[in-house]
Amino acid sequence: MTTPVIEVDALSKQYAIGTGGSATLGRVARELAWLPYRKLRGHPIPPIIKKRQTFWxxxxxxxxxxxxxxxxxxxxxxxxxxxxxxxxxxxxxxxxxxxxxxxxxxxxxxxxxxxxxxxxxxxxxxxxxxxxxxxxxxxxxxxxxxxxxxxxxxxxxxxxxxxxxxxxxxxxxxxxxxxxxxxxxxxxxxxxxxxxxxxxxxxxxxxxxxxxxxxxxxxxxxxxxxxxxxxxxxxxxxxxxxxxxxxxxxxxxxxxxIPATVQSLDTRHERIGTGDLRFSSISFYDGNMQRCERLKSGQDVIIGLRYQARPEKLEPIRDLSISVVFKNDKGQRLFGTPSEVLPTTLPTRIHSEGEYLIRIPQLPLLPGIYDLDLGCIINRSTTDKLISAKRLIVTESDFFGTGRLPPNQQGDILVKFSNEWR
Amino acid sequence: MAIDPQEYWNARYMFSMLVWKKIRASFGEMYFWFVWLCARPLIYVTIFGLFKRWSEAKTGVELPYTLYIYSGLILWYYFMETSIDVSMNIKANASLITKIYIPRLLTPTVPLIANLLDLIVSAIPLVGMMVYFGVYPGRAIFMILPTLLIVMLMSLGTGLIIAAVTLRLRDFQKVFEFSLYLAMFVSPVIFSPKMIPDRFHIIYQLNPMVGALMGWRAALFGEGFPWQAWLSSLAFAMIAVIVGLYLYMRYEHELVEAI
Incomplete structure (x- = not known):
């Protein structure tokens, strides 16, 4: 092999952070003014230049x-x-x-x-x-x-x-x-x-x-x-x-x-809510209810939320809202799927264990990494809320049949569009 | 740490463009750039001239007083502004040196050359004054350039040392700028060194700008050249540059990271 043009050998970099390593004249004057008092009282004398905080x-x-x-x-x-x-x-x-x-x-x-x-x-x-x-x-x-x-x-x-x-x-x-x-x-x-x-x-x-x-x-x-x-x-x-x-x-x-296809949510402790209905796992399916490892931009997707509930505490159900909020890697909310906006009637009873499915035709996300927030509110009280419950990786696809997708600089949302000249 | 001459030779066009940028910036921002350059020393000349006339104060100056202060002030301004520019070079060029590799000593040396233009422009009225007063340079005229070189080295050395000090004492810059104003009054800018009693002369010549200012005037106005003071200025300048380069090359990377 010919000589490499870039050779990096055991390279490490340490940065100083904060204002350590330097002082101001004001500080020097103040410390000097306090010095006799501190000496007299036997108080510890702080260093004029503070130690630098560093990281690698x-x-x-x-x-x-x-x-x-x-x-x-x-x-x-x-x-x-x-x-x-x-x-x-x-x-x-x-x-x-x-x-x-x-x-x-x-x-x-x-x-x-x-x-x-x-x-x-x-x-x-x-x-x-x-x-x-x-x-x-x-x-x-x-x-x-x-x-x-x-x-x-x-x-x-x-x-x-x-x-x-x-x-x-x-x-x-x-x-x-x-x-x-x-x-x-x-x-x-x-x-x-x-x-x-x-x-x-x-x-x-x-x-x-x-x-x-x-x-x-x-x-x-x-x-x-x-x-x-x-x-x-x-x-x-x-x-x-x-x-x-x-x-x-x-x-x-x-x-x-993306650690696993089905991700258990039971181990997540940083959640709030009564726990009368808790999400226990989240998984993704394609349009034919086949589990999928990775989602492609624009594919039909079904999100499966398995839950465990205490029906006796929830019934009778007067109102119910289950939502999934999609966020991009900068934490900006992109869109949500709150169940109450749909015309589906409320379930009369809830099983103690089951799965709630959300169908999203043509997943409107460009390739990238997204986080999902989950929330469930029943009878006006939050039963479960999980911030960044799941990380979602969306990969490239040939959505427009041209082999090209809009650049990420124009946003993270993918929409089906057409154009014409007149 | 080491200085690679080949690298600096290759960067000569980069250097000239940086000089051009600095010059361009000064007359791009200031409409009455030329007027301003000459007005500052002229205002001082008027104030001190009137003061001298009305108070009949002794200044020990044999030349026409106007000529004496004006010539001193323009050189002092060059020294003051250039050393401040050198000491501030990293902050002033922060947007460049955090994005692009520029040989370490390029940004501090740019003001040495760019500020010469200010000096030359403000020297135009001086030529007029010399003709008016009938004062002409003598044989020592060829010492103008070496004297200027001393002032350039002094500005570079001082500025580099201050840049290194501000790394540990963040507000030292202000103190430095103020002491440059004060230093003007203990340098032979508005009075002649002849005013200093003989026994203090040795101490007085420890001020590194004394020899440079005396040499500058001797070269311009055809007086006897003050070799002794001039050489001590030269020695001071060399020491300042060596110390400044050493400190700067050692601490420059910390300065860049502290931006």
Whole structure:
């Protein structure tokens, strides 16, 4: 094997958090003023500079990447993905261990770094590209291409403060797309501008990925990772959990996120309610009542909530509401299925054990990770309420028959739509 | 920790663009940029000039007083603003250096060059004044550039040291800026070192800006060159730069992470 272009050896990073490690003159003066009193009374004298609180966002990371490999870095928030990328880009230095990079790096942690609002589009192209290490002549040869790609030819000599935010980010991305480095580190900056431009960016990115260029791609978007990357690096709490082929890696990742098909809820203690009706497990079925491990975007789905109840305490049933609320990975509520909005009549009696089914045709969720809240209110009292009872993984599907789905930046909800020209 | 010359040579275009950005920012934000640059020292010149005339205070200055203070003030302003800019360089460039790798010593050295433009612009009225008063440079004119170089090194060294200190003492920046104002009054900006009694001269020359300011005026106005004071300024500047570079290179990563 040829020499790897990225070699990371036992890399660890320690961060200081809070205001420890430094003081203010005010504090120094205050402590000095108290000093005689404390001495006199024999009170302990606190240190002027408090000890730093630290944590390790990365611990003992080792891996190497060969030339031309495209590696997706995945992991939940706070797993250390961005810290790793910053260390590899030399923005911050490691506390222990080493990272060796061979070749010219362009690190796109954001696009348009250094853009100055008072400078014209053209000046900003030169400024931004020079910060990425390009020389004047290299920029001059790319200038026409950059301007053309951005689609802001008309305004190229206007200060960028007069640009719309779309134009601004298109120009910024255009520079990023023409840096032509040996190694490219990207931190989820691909989607900018309108849809047409996003498509242009993705195409351009796929072009950039081809050939001998080595790419590290940090992303939450697992479908983009599986499309583009040949390998994945899965970081979990600052450590490498998996490094290898994309397919196996993403499968592992999903597996860790979704512990079992049927998940018992009996062990969950952080719940509220009288317990007269409690959810004991949750499972998913497809349209034909076959259990399914994973749900696909837009598939028919039936959610089965098994429960245990004390009918004697519930009857007679005057009102009843069972709801499931879908939340995205940012905790925002997307939609709910409260039973009372449906015309179905109330059950006259409730069995001591049973299953409540909710049918959702064409699951309106894009690929991603979702959490479900469960709640049951009978006769105006909450019998059971579970926040984030279940984690749900939705995977990609060919919902529109075009092999494409709306990008996550436009929201998490998937709706069936059509269009026409007139 | 080590400085790689090749890296800095490769980054020369990046450096020039950063200088250009800083220059562009100053006249982009300020409409009367030129007027402002000259007005500040001119206001001081007027105040001190009137003060001197009405109080008949002795300043020990043999040159026309206007010329004396104006020339001192513009150099002092350069030193003051540049050292503040250097000490603040990480905060001022936070949006860049947390997103992109820039060789460590690029952002602190940008103000050294960019602020020269302010100095040159504010020197234009000085040339007018010299013609008016009939004061011309003599043979020591060639010492202008070396003297300027001393002031640049002094600004760099001081700024880097202050940047490192503010890491441990977060509000030290304010104290530093205030002491620069005070220091103006113990430097030969508005009065001549001749006012200082002889026995204090040695102590007075411990102020590193004394030699630079004396050398600056001698080069501009054709007086005898104060070699001794000038060389001690040079020594101070070298020490400040070495100490500053050492501290800065050692603590720079902590400064970046503390943003």
């Amino acid at each position: 966002p990365l611990r003992d990371i080792s891996f190497s990447v060969g030339q031309g490999e495209v590696v997706g870095i995945i992991g939940s928030n706070g797993a250390g993905k961005s810290t790793l990328l910053k260390i590899l880009s030399r923005i911050i230095s490691p506390t222990l261990g080493s990272a060796t990079i061979r070749g010219r790096v362009s690190s796109l942690i954001e696009v348009g770094t250094g853009f100055n609002a008072n400078m014209t589009g053209r000046e900003n192209i030169f400024l931004n590209a020079s910060l990425h290490g390009l020389t004047r002549s290299q920029i001059t040869t790319r200038l026409d291409e950059i301007v053309e790609f951005s689609g802001v030819e008309k305004f190229i000599d206007t200060p960028v403060k007069h640009y719309s935010s779309g134009m601004y980010s298109r120009l910024a991305f255009s520079v990023a797309a023409h840096l032509d480095p040996d190694l490219l580190f990207v931190d989820e900056v691909l989607a900018v501008g309108d849809i047409a431009f996003q498509q242009k960016c993705l195409n351009r990115f796929s072009e950039m990925v081809g050939g001998s260029r080595t790419v590290l791609f940090v992303s939450h978007n697992l479908s983009a990772v599986s499309n583009i990357c040949s390998k994945v690096l899965w970081l979990d709490q600052g450590q490498v959990r998996y490094f290898g082929s994309t397919e196996a890696g993403i499968a592992e990742y999903y597996k860790a996120m």
